[in-house]
Amino acid sequence: FELCSHDDFAKTLFYHEVPSYYTWDDSRGWLKRRRGKDVPGWPGIKMDTAIGRIYSIHPNQSECFHLRLLLNYVQGPTSFESLKAFDGVIHVTFKATCFALGLLENDEQWKNVLAEETLSESPSK
Template sequence: DNVHEKVNEPPRTTLTAFFLLCQKDDFAKTLLYCDVPKYYTWNASEKVFKRRVQGTAVLGYPDVREGDALSRVYTVHPNNFECFFLRLLLYAVRGPTLFEALGTVNGRICATFREACQLHGLLEDDQ
């Protein structure tokens, strides 16, 4: 029973919370994953991002504030293929709402994140 719960509702991470944020927040849809901490704080107890209340106002978005926060996206060894390519996509795709959105390029659903990286022009051909 517990296994089914975990499959149907996996634990929320900062990445999955970013997807939820992009589903609900128009400003978040303009951001890369690594840019989120500049404009949002992570509430660890609720496992959600909340807009900053202090900082510099963002032009065109009166309720958004920019702070000096640094972000960290975990490094991934290139031998861990799909995670490595997922990380590349997080630096290239703005406002993804699901893992599937990261793997979709110009309406084409890619079989792997590597294929999505290729279609985005993030990889060089060795030939």
């Protein structure tokens, strides 16, 4: 979040893209890569092949699971609250934000199908 708060280029990236353009230093934080290909339109920014890791999270850990989902679909988040914001609304949970963004589907259609089935009768034998 700190990187995206003060670096304009970082605001254009998804979480998983950051290691391709920045390296982590324990004492100084995120640093721009010094080697690699120049990024057109962004002087001083270089891209190189890098492997980053986003851990898998079981859906039973709902808020962590939905936070991870948002980190894959929201560019340049600056805070947890910014991840919960969509269309001028700050949602209460990460799950609610995922629904608002259309990243999740609900089970309403299946509930409707089952409700309709209870109203119909099977043909007699």
